[in-house]
Amino acid sequence: MRLPILSTREPHQAARSSHPNRPDRPPRPAPHSWPWRVALTSLLAWVPLQARAAEEPFAAALAEAERTPSQFQTARQRQAAVTLFTALVGIPSPSGAEGPLRNYLRGYLTALGAREIRLAKPEAPRMNNLVMEFPASPGLADQGAILLNAHLDTISALRCTPEGMRYDAGQGDFYHEGENQPGRSSSFGADDKAGVTVIVSALAALQTRPLNQSIGNPDGRARSAAHRRILVVLTAEEETGFKGAKHLAQYYPELFAGVEVSLTFDGPLEFDSHYPKDSLVVVVQEASAATQPYRHVLELVGQACGEMKVSHGRTETGLGMGDFEAFPAAAHAGLHLRSPQRGLHARERVKVADLIRHIDLLEYLLLNYDAKQ
Numbered sequence: 324m325r326l327p328i329l330s331t332r333e334p335h336q337a338a339r340s341s342h343p344n345r346p347d348r349p350p351r352p353a354p355h356s357w358p359w360r361v362a363l364t365s366l367l368a369w370v371p372l373q374a375r376a377a378e379e380p381f382a383a384a385l386a387e388a389e390r391t392p393s394q395f396q397t398a399r400q401r402q403a404a405v406t407l408f409t410a411l412v413g414i415p416s417p418s419g420a421e422g423p424l425r426n427y428l429r430g431y432l433t434a435l436g437a438r439e440i441r442l443a444k445p446e447a448p449r450m451n452n453l454v455m456e457f458p459a460s461p462g463l464a465d466q467g468a469i470l471l472n473a474h475l476d477t478i479s480a481l482r483c484t485p486e487g488m489r490y491d492a493g494q495g496d497f498y499h500e501g502e503n504q505p506g507r508s509s510s511f512g513a514d515d516k517a518g519v520t521v522i523v524s525a526l527a528a529l530q531t532r533p534l535n536q537s538i539g540n541p542d543g544r545a546r547s548a549a550h551r552r553i554l555v556v557l558t559a560e561e562e563t564g565f566k567g568a569k570h571l572a573q574y575y576p577e578l579f580a581g582v583e584v585s586l587t588f589d590g591p592l593e594f595d596s597h598y599p600k601d602s603l604v605v606v607v608q609e610a611s612a613a614t615q616p617y618r619h620v621l622e623l624v625g626q627a628c629g630e631m632k633v634s635h636g637r638t639e640t641g642l643g644m645g646d647f648e649a650f651p652a653a654a655h656a657g658l659h660l661r662s663p664q665r666g667l668h669a670r671e672r673v674k675v676a677d678l679i680r681h682i683d684l685l686e687y688l689l690l691n692y693d694a695k696q
Contacts, residue, residue: 324672337428347422376468381409383492387675396528396630401679404524405489406676407431411516412485418476418563428557429453431523435530437555440578447574451475451559452567454578457526460549467583468552469527469692470654471685472568472646473518474561474589478668483510498675513664513671517678518588519557521663525685526553550579552691558646561589568649579653584616586688587647587659592666592677594640601636602680603628604661606638620658620688627687631680660684 334587388401396404416424429439437455453475459466477483487500500541501507529548556578571578596604605624611617621637628635642648647656663677 326670328596332481335476381405381490384409384490384497385674387492387495387518388679391676391679393679394627394683395690396524396679396682400524400528400531403527404520404678404682405675406528407524408516408520408673409488410487411519412443412488412497412512414476415480415483415485416477417480417483418478418511418560418566419451420480421475421559425451425453425557425559428475428497428519428523429455432555435527437526442571442575444574447570450543450567450570452556452571453555453557454575455554455555457530457550457553458584459552463549463551463693466551466693468554468581469550469689470554470556470579470582470585470656471522472556472558472585472589472650472656473522473662474515474558474567475519476558476560476562476567476647477512477514478510478562482508482668483512484508485511490555491672493630494672495675497675499671502672509666509670510668511671512593513662513673514668515561515589515662515664517664517681518662519686521588521681522555522557524682526555526588528686548690551583552581552694553689554578556646561646565646565649568646572649572651576651576653579651582654582658584620584658585650585654585656586620586685587645587648587656588662588681588685589645589659590661591665592661592663593665594661594667596640596661597636598665600634602631602633602677603635603684605635605637605658606639606641606661607637608642612637616655617658623688623691624684626691627684630687631683633680 329696384405385402388405389398393401411424414424414427430453433439437457440454440456442452442454482591487508488497489500491498499509499511503510529550560566561568588605592598592604598604603624605621607617612621624635645659647659650656663673663681665672
């Protein structure tokens with residue numbers, strides 16, 4: 324399954340399309356010299372959603388995205404995030420077989436302006452990790468990098484059946500059709516494709532943000548917002564013992580040099596939390612919460628939630644249960660955020676409003692990390 328949206332003609336598999344403007348494959352990588360590369364990427368991610376809406380099985384999800392309020396994303400960007408999520412779910416990526424998903428995301432991020440960091444040391448075994456970077460904006464090159472992390476893999480193909488994903492318009496949730504059938508798989512890959520969607524969609528919005536006059540863009544046209552270096556680390560084989568993260572730590576420790584803070588999106592939102600009362604959940608040790616850089620991140624999360632008029636919670640449950648545990652100390656990975664998905668490898672659900680809210684949170688963190696220190 325390779326399409327962003329599952330076909331209505333064949334509900335259990337996706338069919339290829341030859342239409343050049345359908346978002347059936349990642350946007351073509353564009354040279355950095357093309358000033359319109361970001362606009363083209365956004366267009367390919369959205370066109371022609373409106374014309375196709377009536378025939379899509381997830382048309383209701385696109386409509387929900389359009390009416391969901393957002394601090395930073397336009398209606399088109401919110402719909403593009405939903406389309407991207409369905410695209411990622413539609414590319415099977417069980418642990419050890421993440422290659423097609425890796426290639427899709429490499430093309431997508433390249434078109435946004437990211438550069439791939441090649442992982443090709445002869446002594447390192449081959450893995451499907453993807454590491455890319457957005458260089459720092461002028462004036463921020465001397466600041467430590469922000470590392471964004473999620474994992475590419477899902478549980479085994481026997482237990483993860485993405486063709487079973489459906490949309491519950493009443494609840495505003497993606498869900499698995501087998502969630503109430505004993506003996507049926509009810510995972511469609513929300514773990515961690517919801518987290519990957521948050522990172523990629525926030526970066527897309529960041530690269531096309533219409534900056535207001537107060538920060539140097541009086542004409543309001545879309546321009547990349549100023550940011551420090553952003554390192555995107557999408558790992559393989561997290562579900563089988565954090566193998567991708569351990570591989571990077573062992574063979575490529577230099578990747579983590581100069582990282583100020585790592586932000587991982589992983590783990591079910593409702594796990595040992597007060598969801599839905601708390602719309603966002605931060606996982607951090609109490610002792611770490613009072614130290615930098617985690618104190619600054621927590622302050623920004625609080626400010627973001629105040630502006631979004633939602634509450635967030637904190638927990639220590641989940642520490643030691645993800646890539647961040649395998650990263651070296653230089654990664655400063657003592658805090659992570661839950662992904663906008665519920666269900667631990669069973670009865671998975673993803674609420675469109677949660678997905679959009681998490682994208683808003685990450686964009687707020689990236690835009691304000693330096694502005695409010």
